[in-house]
Amino acid sequence: MRPVSIDVFVRNVLIRVNDFVTGAEKRADDPRMKSNTGSVTVADVARAAKVSKATAARVLGGYGVASESTREAVNRAAAQLGYVANDLARSMSTGRTGLIGVVVGDIENAFFSKAVRGISDTARAAGLNVIITNSSETVEQEREMVGVLLRQRVAGLIVAPTDSRVVDHLQAAIASGTPVVTLDRDLAALDADAVCGADYDAARHVMRRLQDHGHREIAYVTALTDPVLQSDDLGGVPISAVRERLRGFVDASREAGVAQPEQLIFTNAVNEDRIFGIVATLLQRRPRITAVLASDSIIGADVFRALASAGIRIPQDLSFVSWFDADWTRIASPSVSVVDQPTYRFGARATECLIERLNGSTSAPRKLQIATNLIERGSIGAAPGN
Amino acid sequence: MRPVSIDVFVRNVLIRVNDFVTGAEKRADDPRMKSNTGSVTVADVARAAKVSKATAARVLGGYGVASESTREAVNRAAAQLGYVANDLARSMSTGRTGLIGVVVGDIENAFFSKAVRGISDTARAAGLNVIITNSSETVEQEREMVGVLLRQRVAGLIVAPTDSRVVDHLQAAIASGTPVVTLDRDLAALDADAVCGADYDAARHVMRRLQDHGHREIAYVTALTDPVLQSDDLGGVPISAVRERLRGFVDASREAGVAQPEQLIFTNAVNEDRIFGIVATLLQRRPRITAVLASDSIIGADVFRALASAGIRIPQDLSFVSWFDADWTRIASPSVSVVDQPTYRFGARATECLIERLNGSTSAPRKLQIATNLIERGSIGAAPGN
DNA sequence: ATGAAAGCGCTAACAA
DNA sequence: TTGTTAGCGCTTTCAT
Numbered sequence: 152m153r154p155v156s157i158d159v160f161v162r163n164v165l166i167r168v169n170d171f172v173t174g175a176e177k178r179a180d181d182p183r184m185k186s187n188t189g190s191v192t193v194a195d196v197a198r199a200a201k202v203s204k205a206t207a208a209r210v211l212g213g214y215g216v217a218s219e220s221t222r223e224a225v226n227r228a229a230a231q232l233g234y235v236a237n238d239l240a241r242s243m244s245t246g247r248t249g250l251i252g253v254v255v256g257d258i259e260n261a262f263f264s265k266a267v268r269g270i271s272d273t274a275r276a277a278g279l280n281v282i283i284t285n286s287s288e289t290v291e292q293e294r295e296m297v298g299v300l301l302r303q304r305v306a307g308l309i310v311a312p313t314d315s316r317v318v319d320h321l322q323a324a325i326a327s328g329t330p331v332v333t334l335d336r337d338l339a340a341l342d343a344d345a346v347c348g349a350d351y352d353a354a355r356h357v358m359r360r361l362q363d364h365g366h367r368e369i370a371y372v373t374a375l376t377d378p379v380l381q382s383d384d385l386g387g388v389p390i391s392a393v394r395e396r397l398r399g400f401v402d403a404s405r406e407a408g409v410a411q412p413e414q415l416i417f418t419n420a421v422n423e424d425r426i427f428g429i430v431a432t433l434l435q436r437r438p439r440i441t442a443v444l445a446s447d448s449i450i451g452a453d454v455f456r457a458l459a460s461a462g463i464r465i466p467q468d469l470s471f472v473s474w475f476d477a478d479w480t481r482i483a484s485p486s487v488s489v490v491d492q493p494t495y496r497f498g499a500r501a502t503e504c505l506i507e508r509l510n511g512s513t514s515a516p517r518k519l520q521i522a523t524n525l526i527e528r529g530s531i532g533a534a535p536g537n
Numbered sequence: 538m539r540p541v542s543i544d545v546f547v548r549n550v551l552i553r554v555n556d557f558v559t560g561a562e563k564r565a566d567d568p569r570m571k572s573n574t575g576s577v578t579v580a581d582v583a584r585a586a587k588v589s590k591a592t593a594a595r596v597l598g599g600y601g602v603a604s605e606s607t608r609e610a611v612n613r614a615a616a617q618l619g620y621v622a623n624d625l626a627r628s629m630s631t632g633r634t635g636l637i638g639v640v641v642g643d644i645e646n647a648f649f650s651k652a653v654r655g656i657s658d659t660a661r662a663a664g665l666n667v668i669i670t671n672s673s674e675t676v677e678q679e680r681e682m683v684g685v686l687l688r689q690r691v692a693g694l695i696v697a698p699t700d701s702r703v704v705d706h707l708q709a710a711i712a713s714g715t716p717v718v719t720l721d722r723d724l725a726a727l728d729a730d731a732v733c734g735a736d737y738d739a740a741r742h743v744m745r746r747l748q749d750h751g752h753r754e755i756a757y758v759t760a761l762t763d764p765v766l767q768s769d770d771l772g773g774v775p776i777s778a779v780r781e782r783l784r785g786f787v788d789a790s791r792e793a794g795v796a797q798p799e800q801l802i803f804t805n806a807v808n809e810d811r812i813f814g815i816v817a818t819l820l821q822r823r824p825r826i827t828a829v830l831a832s833d834s835i836i837g838a839d840v841f842r843a844l845a846s847a848g849i850r851i852p853q854d855l856s857f858v859s860w861f862d863a864d865w866t867r868i869a870s871p872s873v874s875v876v877d878q879p880t881y882r883f884g885a886r887a888t889e890c891l892i893e894r895l896n897g898s899t900s901a902p903r904k905l906q907i908a909t910n911l912i913e914r915g916s917i918g919a920a921p922g923n
Numbered sequence: 924a925t926g927a928a929a930g931c932g933c934t935a936a937c938a939a
Numbered sequence: 940t941t942g943t944t945a946g947c948g949c950t951t952t953c954a955t
Contacts, residue, residue: 190932192933193933194932202941202942203942204933204943205935205942208932208934208935211933214935215935216940221940233709235684235687235713237688237931237932238688238689239690239931239932240629241932242947243625243626243932243933243934243947244935244946244947245934245947258650259650259654264644268645271644280670281670282668283668284657284666285657302621302623302624303625304624328576477864478863478865479864482838482841482865482869484845484869578947578948578949579949580948589925589926589927590948590949591925591926591928592924594948595925598950600950601924601925601950602924602925603924603925607925622949623948623949625949626931626947626948626950627950628931628949629931629932629947629949629950630931631949631951
């Protein structure tokens with residue numbers, strides 16, 4: 152027989168909970184009446200199960216030991232009262248939150264949402280939860296989000312940093328004991344693990360392929376703003392992934408005998424209008440540009456449309472390659488050749504790195520390069536005779 | 538002159554922090570040596586600023602009052618020590634976390650990532666933070682994630698529920714005082730606010746449009762599994778959005794004189810292979826199917842490719858409409874007409890609803906319908922003579 | 924304007 | 940195996 156008195160008491164409590172909605176006064180008949188969160192605590196469960204708080208906590212928290220009978224009694228009481236553990240309190244005591252903080256540039260970008268999936272899956276498998284935030288590719292928001300996550304006391308941080316010149320907030324995080332792994336982008340000035348694509352190699356590989364098809368005047372379209380490209384070399388480019396691609400592009404062009412490859416970099420591809428404008432000017436250029444590289448799939452999509460609406464035939468008139476294997480690249484006609492970035496794996500590896508750090512690894516920062524291969528589809532053809 | 542002693546002390550501390558990396562022993566010269574998180578606390582700041590804990594907490598927490606001079610002293614000390622507030626402790630005391638929990642079906646789906654963006658923006662504007670989780674469209678994971686969020690003591694929940702027959706976990710959340718708003722899908726059995734698209738109307742509108750073009754034999758492709766469609770009516774369909782679209786589809790078909798519209802519903806469109814198979818059988822049917830509706834943009838993308846690879850010309854041979862204005866629909870050739878679901882707005886409105894509840898609103902659950910309009914592009918044409 | 928002390932819900936010694 | 944007692948870092952009366 153179950154202890155009937157408890158059942159009755161429970162019903163009473165539940166009714167009260169419903170009556171007052173917030174549950175703030177659910178224990179109105181309890182002289183202490185202190186609860187501000189309105190939730191059932193270990194103390195409540197302990198009382199109902201007629202054991203000490205510590206004992207109840209042990210079985211509820213799954214640590215320490217307890218006899219089968221008390222274990223049962225506590226669990227029953229917990230179930231009846233609708234006990235929900237308070238992870239905040241638990242974290243306070245243990246000093247561990249089991250939370251991983253993530254800051255991506257743009258969650259709407261398939262590149263990142265796929266990476267986030269990789270992070271979530273890997274983290275969950277390790278018993279960690281994930282908080283995802285967005286920087287909108289601005290340092291201000293990035294800094295703010297890092298602050299929010301640090302105040303939430305995340306165990307570690309995975310960040311796709313917006314600007315390699317701004318590392319103080321991440322440096323501070325590391326210094327205070329919160330490991331950081333950067334995603335897709337490496338920060339030379341930061342002693343942190345980094346998981347990136349092999350962007351330089353990928354760019355060179357694409358260029359070689361194009362050059363094999365007779366292309367020389369190849370354009371590169373990027374969201375980068377003008378000013379950062381002013382400097383002689385590419386040192387000013389604030390995102391390593393972009394910089395490495397550009398370096399690969401420039402080196403390969405130069406080796407193929409292009410005198411001024413920098414002039415074939417088209418910047419400010421930040422929205423549809425800009426991109427249509429870029430494509431228009433790009434098509435005017437003489438000697439004729441015979442191939443175009445898009446720095447990411449968002450840009451690529453608009454470049455493709457601009458090209459199509461300008462009546463350009465791919466690949467007869469012009470060859471085209473985009474970074475990232477987005478959905479649209481297989482639906483486009485012709486289907487678009489892409490540099491496949493396995494971003495799910497980026498996320499998974501980054502999380503694994505972070506977990507190693509959480510387990511105490513203090514080895515030198517590791518800079519991981521994930522191989523990216525060129526998926527050839529229908530958008531690369533021979534350079535038209537010029 | 539700054540108090541030099543503090544500066545020196547600070548350096549000392551900082552050096553130690555770096556030496557020991559975790560910072561766990563940073564106050565090794567402090568006899569208490571109790572810190573397990575390794576972070577600077579209000580007590581540390583108070584001591585450095587030579588004020589009481591309460592005073593330091595007041596200025597650091599931005600509540601209560603303090604004289605300009607102490608305010609300054611405290612802030613300086615905090616900056617020098619690298620104080621980072623502990624939101625866990627803060628939440629413990631105040632009983633409020635300022636966190637919104639979100640459970641979506643699939644973060645990789647642009648539909649949801651856009652909604653998530655709407656949620657994040659709106660939440661942040663209200664000073665709330667967001668935890669995003671994934672159910673992978675399974676009830677088990679949905680339940681688990683709701684549990685995680687509840688234990689994290691989120692202030693409220695926004696959920697895209699996977700199965701309208703499983704509401705106990707959400708019911709429990711509401712009963713214990715955590716408001717819930719469902720996104721994209723309504724749960725008849727749950728007394729919660731819901732923000733959905735006007736799916737029934739949208740389906741009827743698309744159908745009317747198609748019928749105006751002479752179409753009668755119109756197919757509907759959905760990820761729904763067979764069994765749930767067994768019942769006579771559509772009552773068994775576990776996702777309201779899908780159900781409403783199907784109802785609209787069936788009603789409109791019937792009104793146009795189609796005897797058995799249910800037979801034009803093609804189920805199990807869960808992956809590329811299945812969808813190519815579905816399209817193959819769909820094309821065999823006689824009388825000939827002249828138009829196809831895809832239940833979402835993931836399905837739509839594969840249907841479009843299957844159609845294309847089968848050599849079907851759109852819209853001459855067949856008209857095609859997909860739900861959701863995904864990227865690929867404008868890149869496809871012809872561009873695809875879509876039912877535009879402003880999911881950013883779905884997310885924003887859902888968050889607004891939730892915030893109203895957090896502010897104490899106890900009005901009856903509101904079921905919001907966001908209008909969805911048909912964006913006509915190039916994939917709808919006259920039905921070919923049959 | 925400032926300080927002392929209690930407490931949020933939990934875990935973690937230490938005893939019994 | 941179980942209970943007692945201190946905290947975790949913060950907020951919040953209540954005095955001063």
